[in-house]
Amino acid sequence: MSAARLRSVAMYALAALILCYMLAPLLLVFPMSLTSGNTLQFPVRGYSLRWYEELIADGRWLAALKVSMIVGALSTLLALTLGIPAAIALAWGRFPGKRIVSAILAAPIVTPIVIVGVAAYFFFSRIGLVGDRVSIALIHAAIALPVVVSTVAASLTTFDRNLLRASASLGAGTLRGFFEILLPLIAPGVAAGAIIAFIISFDEVVVASFLSVGADRTLPRMIFSGVRESVSPAVAAVSVVLMTFSALLLALLGWLQSRGRRRGR
């Protein structure tokens, strides 16, 4: 074997090993969550769907899922309504202080999440909104906003603005131009932004921990409060469900992007 071939084999072997380290833990949880026993252990003694049935039977998990869905939907909607116009302004507009505005919009995502959570707790406790799911959605929207702005702005750079001028010259109003010309053409970028925004909210645990009490617990909050003592098979089952859900959303995102690329050609 030549030296170059040897190096190439070594590189792929090393990459495979590292990939194994990154993915094996995620994969090992699938069989472990199917245990029929009372605790998580490996090797698994007997397989059953017991803990998945438990998730559905125990109302708290479904209730938390509902809260997570509502918070995720609210924050995604808010991030889109604010983010799309902001992306248009940042992509096409020319105004003083543009870089500062971008920096301010990006601040929530680079600030350590605990500081965001504590500050939000301090703020909302003064106006009596702690424990309300709306307060969580507001902060999640602020964290997701920069991501929405950047994905939408990216799709705007390939958009031909002459289309809007043409529609205006044919008598279409600005709103009609926005909803019937611009929005359909940048839809893949908007959808990608929406999916990422939803994932950000759906997975976020720290802000949700500071702001949620009692009935308004999100799904990550439920997991978080349970695992500090011990990890039950139910938590492993929830983890599997969440991972599958993320994988599906990611596949959807990839499909949207490949569609967007084809259209761009």
Added chain:
Amino acid sequence: MTPAVGVSGRRGERLLALLVLPALVFVLAVFVVPVARFLSLAVDNAELGLGLSRTVAALDAEPPAEGEVPGEAAFAALVADLAAARTAQQDALIAQALNQRMVGTRFLVIKTARDAARGEFAAPFKPAVLAAHPDWADPEIWRTIAANGGRLTDYHLLAALDLRRDAAGDIAQAPPEATLFRQLLGRTVWISVVVTAACALLALPLASAITAAPPGWSRVLFALVLFPLWSSLLVRTVIWIIVLQRNGPVNAALVATGLTDAPMTLIYTRFSLYLAMIQVLLPLMVLSVVSVMRRVPPSYMKAALSLGAPWFTAWRTVQLPLILPGLMAGSAIVFVFAIGYYVTPLLVGGPGDQMISSMIAFYTNRTLNWGLAAALSVQVLALLAAMTLTGLALRALARRSVPA
């Protein structure tokens, strides 16, 4: 909603700017202002500066001699201050703030405030107060109150660096048994550095494989590397607990291969913290290294090798400088995220592996010490700001030295 989308020209571009306003106002309202308000608590001295304002003023007007208790005016002011605070339900906050500066004064303040509000003290106040609560005869309390007047304080910021003001008002080291925060800061930075370095090292073979593989395989590899990025941080952390626990697969493998006789304690250690943090952050590093590596033609390395350079020399002198910007950008991202880590150290680290974020949460949730929580937050943000500025300066220098 979009008044200027179809408008062209300079006026249109100005009008377009208005579209950013709702988002800007929103972020200012729910993020910038709350964070600024919270951070301002680091220097806020409302409890002592406002709550004991009359006492501080009296001590200012008639400073007691060194080692002496002040006169009637200060005691009268104290009674007035504490009675008002009790009525406004601020007495516990004053007691807490004074107790931070001088341990053991909490109940003295609360009891005195209770008596003052009931009107149990009559003029002359000095003998009345001293008779009921003789601890006020300690000149140190009065010195502490006098030293901590004013609307602003550097007490929390200094405390977050294991410093305090001594009797003369100079900045001094806190006693060794009370030092905690410099070690915490050092540990936070050290963990972040180790994680960043490990991510950089592990990202190199992964990114090389992704760039060198044929297109189809490259896409699959890339998707596999990025997949963990999209499954939740919490789930990935919980999974490490499951995998590393006593009855977990790693211990099962260790025992089965005979490497150990009995299951080892792998979880709740620095080792498990590193494993989990690196796994969580590695995709970000790979992402930025791949984006740079794809722009480096493979012919460069081939040329260097064909001219007889040993592989490592060729890699170090040809490949590395070209992918360095990607490594630096990736390191900056990983480091910034690592510094703020909270969930992972809390769940898979031991008590000695906690980072600054955990202490911020601790002071908020458990002891309601907002001042110290805010001071630690200021410390983290200052560290990140310093990092960013250094990075920008380095980039500017690099750009000047290599004319593109």
